[in-house]
Amino acid sequence: MKILRSPKAMTAWSLGLRREGVTIGFVPTMGALHDGHRALIRAARLKCDALVVSIFVNPTQFGPAEDLSKYPRPIAKDRTLCRQEGVDICFEPTAAGMYPEGFQTTVTVPEISRLWEGAVRPHHFAGVATVVTKLFGMVRPDLALFGQKDFQQAALVRRMIDDLNLGVTLIVHPTVREQDGLAMSSRNVYLSPEERAAAPVLFKSLQAGVAAIRGGIQDGARIQSIMKETLRRHADAAIDYLAVCDPQTLEPLQTVTSQAVLLGAIRIGSVRLIDNMLASRSKTSTTRRSRSK
Ligand code: AMP
Numbered sequence: 001m002k003i004l005r006s007p008k009a010m011t012a013w014s015l016g017l018r019r020e021g022v023t024i025g026f027v028p029t030m031g032a033l034h035d036g037h038r039a040l041i042r043a044a045r046l047k048c049d050a051l052v053v054s055i056f057v058n059p060t061q062f063g064p065a066e067d068l069s070k071y072p073r074p075i076a077k078d079r080t081l082c083r084q085e086g087v088d089i090c091f092e093p094t095a096a097g098m099y100p101e102g103f104q105t106t107v108t109v110p111e112i113s114r115l116w117e118g119a120v121r122p123h124h125f126a127g128v129a130t131v132v133t134k135l136f137g138m139v140r141p142d143l144a145l146f147g148q149k150d151f152q153q154a155a156l157v158r159r160m161i162d163d164l165n166l167g168v169t170l171i172v173h174p175t176v177r178e179q180d181g182l183a184m185s186s187r188n189v190y191l192s193p194e195e196r197a198a199a200p201v202l203f204k205s206l207q208a209g210v211a212a213i214r215g216g217i218q219d220g221a222r223i224q225s226i227m228k229e230t231l232r233r234h235a236d237a238a239i240d241y242l243a244v245c246d247p248q249t250l251e252p253l254q255t256v257t258s259q260a261v262l263l264g265a266i267r268i269g270s271v272r273l274i275d276n277m278l279a280s281r282s283k284t285s286t287t288r289r290s291r292s293k
Pocket of ligand 1: 028029030031036037039040145146147148149150173174175176177183184185186
């Protein structure tokens with residue numbers, strides 16, 4: 001495995017391979033790699049000839065009061081994981097290399113960025129959209145893997161690829177979870193033992209929402225209150241949002257007619273957790289409803 005830090009060297013490597021017809025897969029990350037990242041890397045490995053993983057803690061997607069300086073950076077461990085998984089290039093640009101003197105262009109995806117994570121973290125998605133566009137420009141991948149764990153981010157990247165004709169195939173990988181349901185995240189290391197014990201409550205709350213939809217409940221507000229009640233019953237957590245949304249637009253749904261995505265963000269102590277689940281009305285509940293018409 002090669003480690004590259006220079007954007008120019010990264011692009012030169014990719015263009016050389018592309019000329020030979022080699023397909024390039026790409027997994028962008030902020031490092032502190034865990035089994036969720038590993039699953040994305042493995043899935044990418046199976047779908048391409050050459051594989052690039054980027055490790056870059058992007059300063060522009062952090063708010064002033066967020067955890068940029070304390071974000072975990074176990075680079076030696078990360079490189080070992082990449083080596084184990086057959087990564088060809090570990091791309092580790094520097095902040096100065098990414099945002100040199102004079103840099104001024106920003107990519108925004110306004111509609112998707114206005115909602116949920118974007119409402120709580122105002123500049124976050126402009127930071128994400130800009131850095132992903134830059135990384136695509138540097139790595140020139142044929143396909144890129146993102147995790148469902150960050151559902152809104154994946155929706156934003158999909159929109160951006162389409163809107164800007166970036167020519168990258170997006171693959172969204174299912175969320176990888178701990179045994180008790182907690183979605184794996186680099187930020188889980190911030191949880192104290194008590195907070196860690198309480199953390200699966202978000203998973204439980206989303207599961208209760210999915211069960212309600214499968215059971216035939218269609219009213220968005222009712223599904224939302226089932227999720228909130230489940231959360232309150234299990235832990236002392238502050239809710240940023242627990243929402244029943246359209247999986248494409250992410251707008252809240254008053255009525256679930258077919259598919260929904262349940263989006264959640266909570267705070268346990270000072271640690272913020274996000275998660276989501278897709279839910280479909282079961283065939284039986286749809287049939288029951290049409291029969292009773
Ligand atoms: P991050 O390093 O947190 O920026 O994440 C890099 C990529 O890994 C993003 O596409 C995330 O959605 C994805 N990812 C993070 N955690 C998980 C997880 N538990 N399961 C699946 N994908 C994940």
